[in-house]
Amino acid sequence: MSSDQDHLKETDTEKRFEFKKEESAAVTSDKGLTEEVVRMISDDKDEPEWMLERRLRSLKQYQEMPMPTDWPGQPDLSGMDIEEIIPYIRPDVDKREGADSWDDLPEEIQDTFEKLGIPEAERKALSGVGAQYESEVVYQNMQEQWEEKGVVFCNMDEAVQEHEELVKEYFMTKCVPPSDNKFAALHGAVWSGGSFVYVPEDVTVEMPVQAYFRMNSEGMGQFEHTLIIAEEGSEVHYIEGCSAPKYGTHNLHSGGVEVFVGEDAHVQYSTVQNWSKNTYNLNTKRAICEKGGTMEWVSGSMGSKATMLYPSTILKGRGATDNHITIAFAGEGQDIDTGAKVYHNAPNTKSTIESKSIAKDGGRTNYRGLVHIADGAEGSSTSVECDALMFDNESTSDTMPYMEIQESKVDVAHEATVGKIGDEDVFYLQSRGLDDDDAKQMIVAGFIEPITEELPIEYAVELNRLIELEMEGSLG
Amino acid sequence: MSTQVHAALDEGTVREISESLDEPEWLLETRLEALEALDGLDMPSVIRTPGREWTNLHDLDFEGFVDPLNAAEDKDQVGPDEVEVLPFAEAVDEHEELVKEHFGSVVDPQDNYLTALSTALFNTGTVVYVPEGVDAEDVKVRTRMNSRSLFNYTLVVTEESSSVTILERQSTGEDVEGERYYSGLVEVVAGENSNVQYGSLQNLDEETYNYTLKRGHADTYATIDWIEGNIGSRLTKSSVETYLKGDSSESQIVGAFFGHEDQHFDVNARVWHEAEHTTADLVTRGVLDDRARSVYEGVQDVGSGAWDTNSYQRENTLMLSDESEADASPKLIINNHDTEASHSATVGQVSEEDLFYMETRGTDPQSAENMLVEGFFVPVLDEVAVDELREDLRELIAARLRE
Numbered sequence: 001m002s003s004d005q006d007h008l009k010e011t012d013t014e015k016r017f018e019f020k021k022e023e024s025a026a027v028t029s030d031k032g033l034t035e036e037v038v039r040m041i042s043d044d045k046d047e048p049e050w051m052l053e054r055r056l057r058s059l060k061q062y063q064e065m066p067m068p069t070d071w072p073g074q075p076d077l078s079g080m081d082i083e084e085i086i087p088y089i090r091p092d093v094d095k096r097e098g099a100d101s102w103d104d105l106p107e108e109i110q111d112t113f114e115k116l117g118i119p120e121a122e123r124k125a126l127s128g129v130g131a132q133y134e135s136e137v138v139y140q141n142m143q144e145q146w147e148e149k150g151v152v153f154c155n156m157d158e159a160v161q162e163h164e165e166l167v168k169e170y171f172m173t174k175c176v177p178p179s180d181n182k183f184a185a186l187h188g189a190v191w192s193g194g195s196f197v198y199v200p201e202d203v204t205v206e207m208p209v210q211a212y213f214r215m216n217s218e219g220m221g222q223f224e225h226t227l228i229i230a231e232e233g234s235e236v237h238y239i240e241g242c243s244a245p246k247y248g249t250h251n252l253h254s255g256g257v258e259v260f261v262g263e264d265a266h267v268q269y270s271t272v273q274n275w276s277k278n279t280y281n282l283n284t285k286r287a288i289c290e291k292g293g294t295m296e297w298v299s300g301s302m303g304s305k306a307t308m309l310y311p312s313t314i315l316k317g318r319g320a321t322d323n324h325i326t327i328a329f330a331g332e333g334q335d336i337d338t339g340a341k342v343y344h345n346a347p348n349t350k351s352t353i354e355s356k357s358i359a360k361d362g363g364r365t366n367y368r369g370l371v372h373i374a375d376g377a378e379g380s381s382t383s384v385e386c387d388a389l390m391f392d393n394e395s396t397s398d399t400m401p402y403m404e405i406q407e408s409k410v411d412v413a414h415e416a417t418v419g420k421i422g423d424e425d426v427f428y429l430q431s432r433g434l435d436d437d438d439a440k441q442m443i444v445a446g447f448i449e450p451i452t453e454e455l456p457i458e459y460a461v462e463l464n465r466l467i468e469l470e471m472e473g474s475l476g
Numbered sequence: 477m478s479t480q481v482h483a484a485l486d487e488g489t490v491r492e493i494s495e496s497l498d499e500p501e502w503l504l505e506t507r508l509e510a511l512e513a514l515d516g517l518d519m520p521s522v523i524r525t526p527g528r529e530w531t532n533l534h535d536l537d538f539e540g541f542v543d544p545l546n547a548a549e550d551k552d553q554v555g556p557d558e559v560e561v562l563p564f565a566e567a568v569d570e571h572e573e574l575v576k577e578h579f580g581s582v583v584d585p586q587d588n589y590l591t592a593l594s595t596a597l598f599n600t601g602t603v604v605y606v607p608e609g610v611d612a613e614d615v616k617v618r619t620r621m622n623s624r625s626l627f628n629y630t631l632v633v634t635e636e637s638s639s640v641t642i643l644e645r646q647s648t649g650e651d652v653e654g655e656r657y658y659s660g661l662v663e664v665v666a667g668e669n670s671n672v673q674y675g676s677l678q679n680l681d682e683e684t685y686n687y688t689l690k691r692g693h694a695d696t697y698a699t700i701d702w703i704e705g706n707i708g709s710r711l712t713k714s715s716v717e718t719y720l721k722g723d724s725s726e727s728q729i730v731g732a733f734f735g736h737e738d739q740h741f742d743v744n745a746r747v748w749h750e751a752e753h754t755t756a757d758l759v760t761r762g763v764l765d766d767r768a769r770s771v772y773e774g775v776q777d778v779g780s781g782a783w784d785t786n787s788y789q790r791e792n793t794l795m796l797s798d799e800s801e802a803d804a805s806p807k808l809i810i811n812n813h814d815t816e817a818s819h820s821a822t823v824g825q826v827s828e829e830d831l832f833y834m835e836t837r838g839t840d841p842q843s844a845e846n847m848l849v850e851g852f853f854v855p856v857l858d859e860v861a862v863d864e865l866r867e868d869l870r871e872l873i874a875a876r877l878r879e
Contacts, residue, residue, distance in 0.1 A: 070524070073809070370525065375798065390813035393780060399808040402525055405823045408795035412823035414806065420813040 025134065025217070029088035035059060038189050041088045045157050045192070050168060058178035058188025065182040068308075073366060073398055075306035075335035080280045085221040085252050087190040089134040130155055130211040132224055135192040137211075146205055151236075152198035153209050156225045159196035166198065170227055175258035176284050183282040187223050187256040194224035194255070199234040201262075208237040208270075213255075215243075215279070221252040228258070230265040232290075237268040242275060243303070250305070251279040259287035261295050263317065268296040270455055275303040277334060283309045291317025291346070298454045301328045301336050310368060312341035315349035315380075322351040327451040330363025330395070339369035339401075340384075344377040344410075353384040356448055359395035366398040371412065373405045381411035388418040389447055391440075441468060485539055485597075487511065493544060493599050497565040502576060510585045510595040517589040520689070520713060522742060523773050523805050530771045530803055531713060531742040536685060538590065541625050541657035544597040548622040550649055553602050555615035559640065564601030564629055574605060578633050582663040582691050582719075590687045590713075594627045594659045601629030604642060606670070608635040615642040620649035621658055621680070630662040632672060634698075639671035643865055647708070648681040655710070656684040664692030666700050668722065675703035675865040678712065679872060682739065686712040696722030696751075703860050705869045706733040706741055707876065715744040720754035720782075730859045731760035732869060734876050735768030735800070745789070746775040749782035749812075758789040758819075761856040763849055763873075764800035774806040774819060782812045789819035794826065794852050796845070846877040 027044055029037050038059050042052040067077060103110075130153065131139040137155030146153070152163065159167050172178055178188035195211045215222045230236055242253070253275055261267045267287065275281050281304040287295040297311045313322040324340040342351040357365035367386045388397040399416045421443055429439035445452075445464060452464060490511050494504040519533040555561035560571070568575050585595035602617050619628060634640055646658060658680055666672045672692065680686055686709040692700040702716045718727035729745040747756040762770050776787040793802040806819040826848050834844035853873055860866040 072524075375801075378798075388808075388810070390810065390815070393811075393813050395813060397808070397810045399806075399819070401805060401807075401821075402523065403802075403804045403821060403823065405793070405795070405802045405804075408798050408800060408825045410795075410824060413820070414804070414822070415818070415820040416806070416808055417818040418808055418810045419816055 025089045025091055027088070027090040029086055031086050031219070032083040033059070033062070033087060033186070033190065037087055041190060041192060044088075044090060045160070047160055048164065051160055054172065055189050058172075058185050061178050062182060062185035062189055065185055067182060072400065075308060075337050077280065077306065080250055080252060082186075082252070084219060084249065086217070086219055087221045087223065088192055089217055089220055090136050091133045129209070130195050132193045132211065132213045134215065134217055134220060135222065137193045137195075142209070149203045150200040151203060151205055152196065154196050156194040156196050156227065157192070159227070163196065163198070166229065167196070167227070170229060170258065170260060171225070172256070172258070175260065175286050175288050176256050180284060183254045184256060184284040187225070187254050187284065190221070191223045191225040191256060195226045195238070197228040197236060197238055199230045199236045201231040202233040204235040205237070208239045210239040210241070213240065213242040215251055215253065215275070219249040219251065221254065224255050226255070226257040228267060228269070229260045230262055230267045232262040233264045234262065235266040237270065240269070240271040242271070242273045249278065251276065253279055253281045253283070253304075255283045257283070257285035259295065261287055261289040261293035261320075263290045264292040265290070266294045268298065270298040272300040272455070273302060273304070273307075277303060277305055279304045281307040281309060285309065285311040287313045287322075289313055289315050289317065289320040289322060292319045293317065294321045294323075296323045297340065298325045298451065299327070300451060301326070301338050304336070305333065306335045307338055309338045310341050310370070312343070313351070314343045314345060315351065316345055318346045319348045320346060321349070324351070324353040324355070325451050325454050326355045327448050328357040328365045330357070330359050330365045332361040332363060334363045336364070337366045337368055339367045341370040342372070342382065344371075344373040344380040344382065347377055348379040349377060350380065351382045353382075354450060355384075355386040356451060357386075357388045357397060358391070358444060358447070359388065359397045360391040362394035364396040364398070366400060367416070369401045371401070371403045373407050373410050373412065375406040377407050378409040380407065382413070384414040386416035387447070388416070389444070390418065390420050484544060485511075485542055489544055490596050493597065497568075497599065499565070499568060500572060503568065503579070506580060506585055507596045510592040513586045513592050514589060514596070517586060517592050520588040520590055520687070520715065522713070523771060523803070531740065533713065536711070538593060538657065541655060541685065542593070542597065543624040544599065544627070546623050547599050547626050549600055549626055550620040550622065551600065552616065552618040555604065556612050558607070558610045559612040559615060560603065560605040561615055561617075562603050564603055564631075567603030567605070567631075571603070571605060574633060575603060575631065578631060578663065578665050582665060582693050583661055583689055587689070590659065591661060591689060594629070594661050598627035598629040598661070600626065601631070604630070604632045604640065606634040606638040606640045608638060610638045612638075612640045615640055617642065617644045619644075619646050621646070621656070621684075622650040622652070624652050624654070625657040626659070628658070628660040630660065632662070632664040632674065633667070634665070634670035634672055635667045637669045638667070641673040641862055642675065643862060644674070644676045645679070646676070647679045648684055654683070656681075658684055658686045660688040662688070662690035664690070664700055666692055666694045666698040668695045669697040670695070671699045673701045673703070673862060675860070675862050677705040677707070677865060677868055677872070678714075679708040681708060682710050682737065684709050686714070688712070688714045689717075690715070691717040691719070692727070693719050693721050694725035694727060697724050698722060699726045701728040701861070702730065703862065703865060704729065704731045704743070705865070705872070706743065707872045709739065711740040711742075713742045715746065717744070717746040718756070719748045719750060720756065721750050723751045724753045725751060726755045728757045728859070729759070730856055731762075732853055732856045733762040733770060734873055735762070735770060736765040736876060736879070737767065739768045741769070742771040744773045744775070747777065747787065749776070749778045749785045749787060751781070752783045754782060755786045756788070759856055759859055760791045761793070761853055762802070763794045763796060763852065764802055765796040767797070767799040769801045770803065772804040772806070772821070775809065776807070776817055776819065777809040778812050778815050778817065780811040783814045785812060785815040785817065787815065787817040791821040792852075793823045794849065795823065796826065796849070849877060850874065
């Protein structure tokens with residue numbers, strides 16, 4: 001790591017994530033979910049009529065759908081009261097589509113993201129960055145060289161205005177329809193902010209583009225939408241980071257991510273989530289992958305009270321590939337229910353899922369996955385590997401994979417192991433002079449290495465620091 | 477459940493069954509309570525993912541299959557002299573206290589709709605009682621069902637430091653027009669340091685719907701090993717379960733199934749580790765041909781008091797046809813960190829390379845495939861410690877391949 005990444009070594013990482021800002025907002029919606037709130041959001045964004053109609057239809061679907069309560073062993077959602085959530089807060093920023101210059105941002109927002117290390121990261125390693133504060137993207141920048149090639153990276157609200165035809169065609173129509181699940185419907189009704197990424201044919205964006213989502217207000221819901229369209233032969237790496245400080249009342253994060261991977265295109269979507277431990281994190285993330293395309297999901301789920309998140313990929317075209325690498329860490333009072341879903345709908349498609357989880361201090365982790373191989377998807381192969389590490393006897397770790405195989409000419413393998421941290425390994429390291437905590441930390445670092453390897457250095461460092469904090473028990 | 481109550485499914489029928497078996501009042505009461513509970517009970521659990529029920533038991537009209545007053549069977553139940561192997565009614569007569577103590581202690585009669593139906597209506601069954609210190613190698617129970625429906629109840633009680641090997645076979649005898657229903661409940665109460673091997677081979681005809689629940693409680697140092705072979709039936713919903721209740725108890729569940737045509741197998745292997753130093757090993761292999769479908773659910777549940785647990789599970793399915801479908805969900809539920817647990821599952825087809833290799837050695841394609849399928853079952857057959865059962869299973873597999 002070079003010296004200009006010193007900010008990432010900041011030992012007091014707690015400061016980086018746990019600070020709160022005075023709330024100062026231009027527009028704040030009422031609590032709860034009503035048609036008035038939905039109309040108000042749409043009106044505040046000056047949206048075209050069709051988007052308002054989609055929102056209202058989603059709201060209706062949301063109201064008609066039951067809460068998911070019958071999943072075996074699912075996290076307890078009973079503490080979440082949608083009527084107490086503020087679905088929309090527009091921070092006090094002059095320019096609606098986000099400032100072009102970092103210096104144009106209000107100082108408090110600047111300060112927030114400085115503390116998170118976002119502008120440094122942008123200068124060093126990113127093609128573009130977007131920063132969302134509450135419900136709005138407050139800063140958006142794309143390096144000129146990529147803009148010249150026709151790459152679009154802007155916030156979703158702006159995309160609705162500037163790239164209306166594309167958004168109209170792809171927004172919650174093919175990938176994540178609101179009818180998909182109750183929280184997708186909720187998202188469709190009150191979504192706000194998020195990223196729009198468009199990469200034209202054969203363009204390779206060599207450096208990652210990044211969006212960072214920050215929830216600052218108490219009792220709010222954040223519903224950002226991310227839409228990535230990678231045309232034939234293109235390549236892009238999108239990184240999303242999330243955080244929120246800790247509050248007494250519950251927050252809700254219900255994002256939506258839709259990724260369209262064109263023929264022979266390659267999209268990597270990396271995320272490290274560190275919501276505060278009173279946040280319900282209920283997302284829907286899905287990719288559709290055309291012939292020869294590759295989709296890669298890399299995710300670290302750290303924070304939140306309860307997470308239900310199963311990024312999924314539909315391998316639609318022959319020879320498409322999907323890779324999932326996920327890590328979950330559940331500490332005290334946390335229930336991280338996450339996994340991966342892959343639908344093999346075409347011949348010769350391949351997928352690999354590598355999932356690691358750590359449960360400590362009474363936390364619960366669960367891998368809930370689905371591999372579906374459709375009739376006709378001959379020559380497909382999938383391999384699922386889940387490893388769980390448990391620190392103590394208050395913690396729980398479950399594995400619930402599902403495999404639906406409708407085609408015989410396939411190769412399917414699932415493997416899972418659960419174990420405690422090896423006494424012998426700890427002893428060995430102690431005999432080499434490390435104290436107990438350091439030894440365990442080192443073992444965990446080794447355990448999650450396959451994940452951190454896939455992340456750009458900033459995120460790898462962040463993930464490691466977050467886990468160190470969890471191990472020290474100083475966070476939350 | 478709110479299906480229409482069949483004319484024969486009423487209190488009078490239950491009383492008639494109980495009376496014909498000359499049962500004591502407590503057993504009649506248990507039956508009547510089960511009958512009464514039916515309306516409020518749900519079907520046995522099946523794997524469900526949002527939007528999908530993998531085995532739709534609700535669509536089947538179980539009450540429509542029921543013809544409890546006309547049950548008919550051929551049954552052989554034999555065992556060595558020092559062990560009691562008795563028809564259920566006779567056991568109630570001769571060992572009432574024993575039966576009363578254990579009946580329903582492992583499988584709650586009101587566990588689900590089908591167990592309640594079975595408890596209310598069963599009119600045949602076997603009690604195996606192994607006294608302290610006795611080793612019994614050869615207990616055999618063969619049931620041939622000759623009627624539209626048959627409800628079979630098996631209770632096995634082993635006392636301290638005894639051991640028993642039980643071989644159970646279910647098949648259909650005389651032809652009956654239309655669809656049929658076989659229901660078998662098996663309870664095993666394995667006393668301290670006792671050893672139970674329970675092998676079961678189901679080869680019912682393919683018009684028969686089959687529900688079986690086999691569950692055992694293993695006391696300290698006890699071992700319960702299950703072998704579950706499923707070849708026949710139209711639809712089988714089978715659960716084989718062990719509760720490791722005593723320290724250092726162990727269980728092995730070995731399963732094999734071979735489905736063809738439109739057969740549907742929903743097989744479950746489940747173990748609950750409730751005590752310390754317990755060990756479980758679950759091995760299942762299945763082959764599917766034609767339009768056959770399998771659903772496998774394996775559960776390894778490690779309780780918070782189950783220190784020093786070892787638990788392993790493997791499931792492999794071989795698909796011979798494009799029309800077949802195999803679903804699997806091996807679940808790990810771990811509440812104690814002092815655990816070594818793993819599970820794995822694979823689905824695949826006969827390896828092209830292996831086939832090619834055998835063909836180059838002069839074997840015709842069909843024989844080569846058959847040999848590979850037989851070979852696929854070998855690791856499971858090797859786990860079957862009972863010679864006779866292993867041979868029978870091998871023979872049934874070979875017979876199906878010749879079809």
